[in-house]
Structures are given as C-alpha cells and as structure tokens.
Amino acid sequence: MPSLTLKAVEKWFGEVQVIKGVDLEIEEGEFVIFVGPSGCGKSTLLRMIAGLEETSRGQILIGDRDATAEPPSRRGLAMVFQSYALYPHMSVRDNVGFPLKSAGLPPAEIKEKVDEAARVLKLDAYMDRRPKDLSGGQRQRVAIGRSIVRDPTAFLFDEPLSNLDAALRVEMRYEIAKLHQTLAATMIYVTHDQVEAMTLADRIVVLEFGRIAQVGTPRELYERPANLFVAQFIGSPKMNILPAAHVRGLTLADGTVDVGIRPEHITLGMDGAHVDGVVDILEYLGADTFVVVDCGEAGKLTVRVAGDTELKPGDAVGLIFNTTRTHGFDSAGLAVS
Template structure:
C-alpha cells in the first residue's frame, strides 16, 4: 500500500509561511507530480512528507498512520535527490545495498534485492564499477536502485533529472515511467519542468506561493485550467491572454487562447497584425504577432511555415478552445 493524506499541512520558517494549509489525497500506485515556480514550496512539501522538515501544523498520514512526529527512517519512504549522493569509494552494488546493510538486513536478502533492482534498471554490467566510472544517467539509475531495494511505501523524487543533459533527461524519464508501470508503486515527484510533469504524471499538483492552485490529470489541467495562474503555467508556449475590453466584450475580464488553437492566414481572419518574430523549430513554427487591436499574440503552427518579420497576417481562434476568466482570475465555466 502507498496511500498518502495531507491535512491542512503548514510550514513556516520564522515569520515566512512557506506552506499554507495543504490538503491532498494520493492513492496507492499513483504517480503524482508537484510543479510550480521557484519558491512555491514544492520541494519543502516533499521534504515534509519525507520527514526531513518538521511541519508547523496539520497532519501527514501514510497508509492510515499519522507520521508527522515519526522519524524519516520509520515512515516507509525512499527519496531520490537531485544530487546522486553516491559514495565514491563503493561499487555500484555496495552503494545500492548499503542502507540495507546498515539496517541489519541479512546478506542473502540484500543480494536478492540488489539483483532484482539491477535487473529492473539494466545495471547488471556496472555492479562492480565505482561512481566515477559511470555516466550521469547511470549514476542516477544507481540512486534510484538504492531507493528500490528498500521496498518503500512511497518513492519521493526531488528534481532527479535536473543535472542531466537534454538527451539523458528524455532517456531517464522513459526509464522512470517504465519503472512505475513495473513496480506499480506510489511515486511523488517534484520538478520545475512541465514536460516531465505532462509526460509522467497520473496527477499533477500545481503549487503557487505555498498553496495548491489545482489538482488534476495532465490533460485536465491543459484543457480546463481553474484560473489564470494554471492556464499560464501549463503549456508551452504560454497561453495568450487578451483583455476583454480590447475585444469590446463584457461578462468576463480575460480571454485565454493557447498558441496551438490559433490559425494564421494572409488573406482574412479575426484579428490582423504584423509578424515581429518567427521561431523555426522544424516540427513546429512559432509566430509572434503584434496586433493593434489586442496586442502581442503567439501562434504555434504544425510543421514549417514561411512567415517572416513584417508580414501582415490574420489570426483566428480554431473551434471552441477558448477560456474566459473573471476579475478574480478564476475561470468562468
């Protein structure tokens, strides 16, 4: 089992309130990702679940047991950090089994658990190597293996891929996704990278200034953001926001349209404008348009398109994929 319940969890450092009453349910086997801007409290929240930070108030319940006062080693969790934190003088095998050895686990059981984890992570060829003889991706797999051998109730990941280059991030992301499917374990993962969040998570928790803005599946957040913050945070390039007054409309404050939900034409359309910049990305073309009517618009087009600065174009919403937000920033359904 790997159920987690947070009840009004708050954390303050002196007079600074970092977490402001977090309520959250994580079901057994879920892959939950915390995202949000720097300083939103996502890593602090993860550390309170792990027991590395004491909470100021509230409750942390793991599998029905209140653990707020329980030390980290007795919470049934294993944590993978941004830094690999491997012992340089130990082999891969010994690094993975060290925690079990220190806990007094029988040698035969350590051998079995390390062998199983090595097989899951394709680490068998590297068991006798030391960390200096491994690539960054291999070291991170060893750190993950060290967590697996503990057979925890919860796996906690604190930005585990941020030290890897782009290609290794993609590879390791796929390995973590496969690992979750094989283990069927509960995983809670912190990242600033929304691509990681959108591609890995069963459920995303969007945090802002110590509060939860919205919880939902990746596509729920993408298609039905609860407010301006979530709408602007999820999706790349960012959603376009247009003041309703510039559209001559009332009943709401802001219209939101994602760049991929706009079409471009050289002949006619809803809003005219001039191209100010184009990003040719091969698979996509990102076109930035300055409109006298509604301001700057970002348009994302599939494939390669021959637009250039100073071209006069027309942008139009496609279908019904628009979002209306009130004065308070919340979506109007």
C-alpha cells in the first residue's frame, strides 16, 4: 500500500491556480524529492500534504485514510522547516523532547526516545547546550531530532539545508541520506538544489507551473528526459540544446526540431565533427574543465574535458557527438525517440 497518495490535487489562491491537478503515489519508505524553479508550487504542495495549506480540490490519502480535511495534528506527519524553529531558552534535550512533553508522555518514555534520537543524530555531546551554542548543522540536526521522536508516518523537509554554507550542505546531505537508511522512513523533501535531489532521492518529482513535468529516478531523468524543460533543469551544466538544422551527419527521428546533448557526451576533433565552433571561455574545476564553444547559429555549447586541457579562447574546434547519447525534441518540446 502506498504511504501517501495525491489524487487530482489542486490549490487555488482566489482566481490563481498554483497546483494544477497533481496525481502521485509515494511508497512506504521511499525518499521522494520535489524540485523545480521558484514559483513552480513545490513548497505549496508539501504544505498541502502537511495540512498547513487547505486543499482546494482532490484528495490526499495517508495509507488508506482520506486525510484531505484533517488538521496537521491528525495526519501523523513531521515537518522540518528551512528555519530551525528551536526554542532559544531550552537545552537541546528539551527542544528534542518538547513534542512528547506537550503530548503528555511519561518522563521515562520521553528520555528513552530523546536519547535514541540523539544517538542516531550524533547529538549526545550537545544535549545540555542551548541553540545559540550550536553550529548551523547541529541546529538542523536538533530540528530533525524533534521530528524523529514523534515516530511519524512520514517526514516532510522544506528546503532544510538552504541556510547552511557549502561545506555544511555536503555534510548534512550525507547525514540525511544515512538517516533515511537507518530509519527506513518515508521522506518527502523540497529543494531548489538539483544536486541535493540527484544525490538523495529514490525518485524525483519535477514540477513546472504547478504540474508534474516528469517523475522518475535520478538516472531516468538524467538519461531520458521527457521534455526540454526536464532536459535543461536536471544536470549541471545543463544539457546543450541546438536546432537540428545546424547539426551535420546525425540520423534523427521524424519530427525532431531540436537536438540535445550533454557536455560529457561531446568530444573535440575536426574529423567527422557534427558542429564547428570557436572556444569562447574555459571554466577550470580541477579534474574537469568546461569549455564553452561558440558555434554561431547553433548557439554556445558546453563540453566537459579533462582538467589539464591546453585549449585556449579563440581555438577552432570541431564537436563530435556520441550518437547513442543524443536526444531529439519536437516542436512542442517533447522527447521523440
């Protein structure tokens, strides 16, 4: 049985529709991530699942129970927000145990659950500190611990790492991945950072203007995007897109208007090149260098090469596509095979 099901879910703010008929099943124990550009509706959809936003139309089922009209307190879900929302005057122990104390559990049971959460999140050494004495990553772990003790049906994360610096984001991605392995709990996570989505998710839900553009594993979305939007949203750098009319020597499916090719699927060489160009800029990243090539009417294409390349701006190059890794898109932006 799915852990959570959305059936034709809609959200209206007055005359403005922000969620436009979303259907989705999330299996028990699955880690699902909502991604999309700002304003696509990903946080609104998460808040509807949590019960923090009213569902205008459609159904939200938790297990086999219709929870559409239930208040947040009845849904059995735990939400971790972008802001840590910790009580500054309380110790870590009291912050983590606060939901249980509010529910009237016996002190011995509260201590047992809080100690277990502290063990899982490696907070044992910080239990007597106050939030002001913790780093950003430690505060986020306390916020997660407060959710764990409730033993929820599912965890909901709303951009939980966006307030952290780059190094802490990497550390907390690892912590959250390990937490999912340890708890085997259903997790629904919102982020604008596709690296978080690609590294953490079992499945990714890509949203565009309140609709699902595609659902799939990170690999499925990367290797088989359903449309131009997904092709260019998933992947960093994004997929190169160029008009099919400016590509030489490719056998294309009927209806192909645009050709997509990822930077790592292009090699440089003059013989048999599908497109010619001139090196515009180089972005050195250590092991890799991204070479931006100006291909005239075909546009500027990015090529991933070895970090120690001797190319320089102004060099004439030919771009050879891996023909088994090209993508065709029709005039509506949909993938063609």
